[in-house]
Amino acid sequence: MHRQHSKIPTQFIWPLTDRRHALEDLNEPVLDMSGRDDNKQSSTELVRTACESHGFFQVVNHGAEPALIADALECADAFFRLPLARKLEARRTPERGSVSGYACAHAHRFASRLPWKETLSFGYGNDGVGEAVVEYFASILGEDFSQMGSVYRRYCDAMRNVSTAVMEVLATSLGVEKTWFKRYFEEGKSIMRLNHYPPCQEPELTLGTGPHCDPAVLTVLYQDQVGGLEIFADNEWRSIRPRRDALVINIGDTFMALSDGRYKSCLHRAVVNRWCERRSLAFFLCPRDDEVVRPPDNLLSRGGGGGGPRKYPDFTWWELLEFTQQHYRADTTTLQAFIQWLQTSPQQRAS
Numbered sequence: 001m002h003r004q005h006s007k008i009p010t011q012f013i014w015p016l017t018d019r020r021h022a023l024e025d026l027n028e029p030v031l032d033m034s035g036r037d038d039n040k041q042s043s044t045e046l047v048r049t050a051c052e053s054h055g056f057f058q059v060v061n062h063g064a065e066p067a068l069i070a071d072a073l074e075c076a077d078a079f080f081r082l083p084l085a086r087k088l089e090a091r092r093t094p095e096r097g098s099v100s101g102y103a104c105a106h107a108h109r110f111a112s113r114l115p116w117k118e119t120l121s122f123g124y125g126n127d128g129v130g131e132a133v134v135e136y137f138a139s140i141l142g143e144d145f146s147q148m149g150s151v152y153r154r155y156c157d158a159m160r161n162v163s164t165a166v167m168e169v170l171a172t173s174l175g176v177e178k179t180w181f182k183r184y185f186e187e188g189k190s191i192m193r194l195n196h197y198p199p200c201q202e203p204e205l206t207l208g209t210g211p212h213c214d215p216a217v218l219t220v221l222y223q224d225q226v227g228g229l230e231i232f233a234d235n236e237w238r239s240i241r242p243r244r245d246a247l248v249i250n251i252g253d254t255f256m257a258l259s260d261g262r263y264k265s266c267l268h269r270a271v272v273n274r275w276c277e278r279r280s281l282a283f284f285l286c287p288r289d290d291e292v293v294r295p296p297d298n299l300l301s302r303g304g305g306g307g308g309p310r311k312y313p314d315f316t317w318w319e320l321l322e323f324t325q326q327h328y329r330a331d332t333t334t335l336q337a338f339i340q341w342l343q344t345s346p347q348q349r350a351s
């Protein structure tokens, strides 16, 4: 394929060098959350091993109803099929908060390596009270969309419950009191994102979502049956075969900092294909804006992940979120870049 003949606009072209061959599936660990699993020790081990090496695993029997997941996918279809002018009424603008709203290829923020996707993002209060999600849909799209809002409110409630249970397993696997990490996100505001990847005539030249680590605590992702999620594990990209019954869990940068570098933030991306549109639903569990991100004392006293001094300085989610929205496009090294930025003087930071 000669790039100069490509019909893909140059802003979408990523320098891909590793997509000439079909990728091997990752034989990923699957955690059964039914509570019926008698071998708790081996599931804790499984989570620890996966998180220490690449920060990714899947969960089954997670308690989110299949019918609710199906409704959430259907509502995503209904939203993305709206005329563009209608979707643009919901577009992401600075006045509506930094992350919420509709975005198409991120073209409002970036000029190159644009993702081949459109997204709708909105906030969700982790306390689960309040009608914020329903009100958000009604306010950006009109009262007719409150029904859609109530589907996503229930979907986010379910994702919050899954996240809480997963955080308990993560704490136990680190030898930390089960509910220790709760206080980070209990009163926080998480981010829900619907991703829609249209088919692409030259999929090998672009990406649906470029390589990145998610900045928040953890991500609970549902991918439809099309396939396209890839994880970087054991030094190569591996595809993650969709499972109707499973939710994907990715460790985020903030959890990597909370575990003092013991658990890896998962490096992943999403590819697109020529034939078929693809959808995914991402719930980013975010901490309270102002809670200082600091590993528990008993992890620190054991020495940083891999021994030695503490790996990351104190920071707040608000600072990391601001960094990704104002200064830096989240990618493979967001946390490292953020720490460097934090250590620059406030005057330099403002410029």
Ligand SMILES: C=C1C[C@]23C[C@H]1CC[C@H]2[C@]1(C)CCC[C@@](C)(C(=O)O)[C@H]1[C@@H]3C(=O)O
Pocket: 099, 115, 191, 209, 210, 212, 213, 214, 215, 216, 284, 321, 324, 325, 329, 330, 331
């Ligand atoms: C803190 C955030 C940055 C992003 C939106 C929220 C939650 C996840 C982030 C993101 C999805 C990670 C991949 C890269 C990104 C630029 C994207 O492709 O959408 C990220 C988000 C963003 O800044 O828009």
Ligand SMILES: O=C(O)CCC(=O)C(=O)O
Pocket: 193, 195, 209, 214, 221, 223, 228, 229, 268, 269, 270, 279, 280, 282
């Ligand atoms: O669509 C996918 O499978 C991944 C999406 C993703 O990584 C994200 O939204 O952060």
Ligand SMILES: [Fe+2]
Pocket: 212, 213, 214, 219, 268
């Ligand atoms: Fe992601």
